[in-house]
Amino acid sequence: MTAFVSNVLRARLIEGVHAAGREVMAIYARDFSVETKDDQSPLTEADMASHHALVALLEDLTPEVPVLSEESAEIPYATRQAWQRYWLIDPLDGTKEFVNKNGEFTLNVALIEEGVPVFGIVYAPVLQTTWVGQVGGEAFKIAQGIYANIQVRELPDPEVAPWKVVGSRRHGAETFEAFCAGLPAHECVSMGSSLKLCLVAEGNADLYPRLAPTSEWDTAAAQAVVTAAGGEVLNVETLEPLRCNQQESVLNPFFIVCGQRDERWESALRASLQ
Numbered sequence: 001m002t003a004f005v006s007n008v009l010r011a012r013l014i015e016g017v018h019a020a021g022r023e024v025m026a027i028y029a030r031d032f033s034v035e036t037k038d039d040q041s042p043l044t045e046a047d048m049a050s051h052h053a054l055v056a057l058l059e060d061l062t063p064e065v066p067v068l069s070e071e072s073a074e075i076p077y078a079t080r081q082a083w084q085r086y087w088l089i090d091p092l093d094g095t096k097e098f099v100n101k102n103g104e105f106t107l108n109v110a111l112i113e114e115g116v117p118v119f120g121i122v123y124a125p126v127l128q129t130t131w132v133g134q135v136g137g138e139a140f141k142i143a144q145g146i147y148a149n150i151q152v153r154e155l156p157d158p159e160v161a162p163w164k165v166v167g168s169r170r171h172g173a174e175t176f177e178a179f180c181a182g183l184p185a186h187e188c189v190s191m192g193s194s195l196k197l198c199l200v201a202e203g204n205a206d207l208y209p210r211l212a213p214t215s216e217w218d219t220a221a222a223q224a225v226v227t228a229a230g231g232e233v234l235n236v237e238t239l240e241p242l243r244c245n246q247q248e249s250v251l252n253p254f255f256i257v258c259g260q261r262d263e264r265w266e267s268a269l270r271a272s273l274q
Ligand SMILES: Nc1ncnc2c1ncn2[C@@H]1O[C@H](COP(=O)(O)O)[C@@H](OP(=O)(O)O)[C@H]1O
Pocket: 041, 070, 090, 092, 093, 094, 095, 096, 167, 168, 169, 170, 171, 191, 192, 193, 194, 213, 214, 215, 218, 251
């Protein structure tokens, strides 16, 4: 377990992420403008308010640790490569869900050590729910102020209880369906943002195949939660855990989130990738 995140630091981080969430909610509650970024994805005042609040929080709490944010990602790899430890944040994941006001967006803060997400906080302010994971330590959820430890569930016998598979509302529908076609009895749920990984972490979903692009900040915090809860976030080609900061590009390979490995879904995955 990373010794870097003490209980005091963890509590301050959670408090600070909640404060950033209040700024996001103040904007969510009123009219706001939506810009389009160069990659055609939307950007709102809330993305930037959360970015500034989280960067200020992290610079205050741990001035020696660099921060990489989706909204300030132009740091050359030559610089990032030297980072043994850094914060990786997505100030507002699920911006389209924010714009559509369906509540399925999150604030994400991850600590990366030697490329491995070792600690993460995922906060969904509309749901008033926070997921926290410290790899090698605890995974827990705070829902409406109540703390509860979380863990992945064992894959049920699909004839008794269908597997639950979670997918994006907007990305990769065709390959998602090809994967699901190879599974035993299952039901599908659609959801925005990193909430999908948290559903697996808390045992409310079994699998989240992501056969479409994402960036490292979309997944790192929730990967720490999933891992701490006993699950895995695996590259679909190698079935090795995702790592951050291994190359110039911050794009993730396609991946699958699971509670545990199992030949039944692994063969469905291989078939869907052909
Ligand atoms: N072509 C692409 N390249 C990289 N990331 C992409 C992408 N299309 C979607 N995403 C990522 O997918 C996230 C939304 O995922 P989902 O559809 O599962 O909710 C977006 O997060 P943001 O809202 O932070 O931009 C965005 O980062």
